[in-house]
Amino acid sequence: MLKDLFSKKKSYGTIKNINSDVKESQPNIPSGMWDKCENCNSIIYHEDLKQNNYVCNKCNHHFKLRAYDRIKMFLDEDSFQELYKELSTKNPLDFKDYEEKLDKAHKNTESSEAVVTGIGNLNGVKVAIGVMDSYFMMGSMGTVVGEKLTRLIEKATTDKLPLIIFTASGGARMQEGIFSLMQMAKVSAALAKHSDEGLLYITILTYPTTGGVTASFAMEGDIILSEPKALIGFAGRRVIENTIKQILPEDFQTAEFLLEKGFVDKIVERKDLRTCVYKILKIHGGKRYE
Ligand SMILES: [Zn+2]
CATH class of the missing domain: 3.90.226.10 (2-enoyl-CoA Hydratase; Chain A, domain 1)
Structure with missing residues (x-):
């Protein structure tokens, strides 16, 4: 029927497959190694951030x-x-x-x-x-x-x-x-x-x-x-x-x-x-x- 042409088709299956592929290919990074700057969104190596007094080296954002x-x-x-x-x-x-x-x-x-x-x-x-x-x-x-x-x-x-x-x-x-x-x-x-x-x-x-x-x-x-x-x-x-x-x-x-x-x-x-x-x-x- 014509109505069926415009109905929203759900394709969760496909999305789920993509996600599971990404998950498998991700390297196993221990949590706490990286931090994200809440101002400029840069990903910063935790030890670098610590050495820099918890200040972002990209945008000078002072972390709490x-x-x-x-x-x-x-x-x-x-x-x-x-x-x-x-x-x-x-x-x-x-x-x-x-x-x-x-x-x-x-x-x-x-x-x-x-x-x-x-x-x-x-x-x-x-x-x-x-x-x-x-x-x-x-x-x-x-x-x-x-x-x-x-x-x-x-x-x-x-x-x-x-x-x-x-x-x-x-x-x-x-x-x-x-x-x-x-x-x-x-x-x-x-x-x-x-x-x-x-x-x-x-x-x-x-x-x-x-x-x-x-x-x-x-x-x-x-x-x-x-x-x-x-x-x-x-x-x-x-x-x-x-x-x-x-x-x-x-x-x-x-x-x-x-x-x-x-x-x-x-x-x-x-x-x-x-x-x-x-x-x-x-x-x-x-x-x-x-
Ligand atoms: Zn920053």
Whole structure:
């Protein structure tokens, strides 16, 4: 019949055969040997990427880092002493599946929470350091993130140490509701005391730094540095556009845009971070850090 001429003919069998041929001809590559750049789609040999501080050698895209990799890269070898690792997260609102999510994040990052805190040396200068981990529940800020940072800042104040915080966060953690929002004020209050002692606080914004973290300690640094092309913002682009009924510029909420507007002091490539922060410490610490 004429109708049959136009009916869609399914040919899954053929497609399946092609796929199975491709599969058989593929070399047996062990997983984890290659990485794909999410910016330019280049395939990069994992060891090359690692040697290049997890920065794409084709387009200079800075890959997200796990907190322990960042610490290893940034501080003097074997100088890091972790603090407050024992603090564990509870489920204050009995949020469904929260424990399972925490467990998965823990296995994924080896971190006990979305921030790793401690004391270490940068070219021999002792610093208090907090590094957020966006692989741990999107680096969201819950009670333990707030508590670890607050204790770290208080220690830096008592021991008269400069403080460095690497931020990477999707914002406040919804599973902890108001308890998570309270951390913004708690951390900020501790930072004010650190500042009253005339001590230096440097923040280094990395992709992505958003929500309550941007609205508090990320933007409270005496000096605010950022990695190139980092996404930095409070609310998402769509929410703002729908609220103000205007189309936002293309580069809105990038480190480069914020540098131009004066919110960021300097954009520093990952390979230059150690040298740059050390220079800042020396300038601000005078003889104390020599
Ligand atoms: Zn790339």
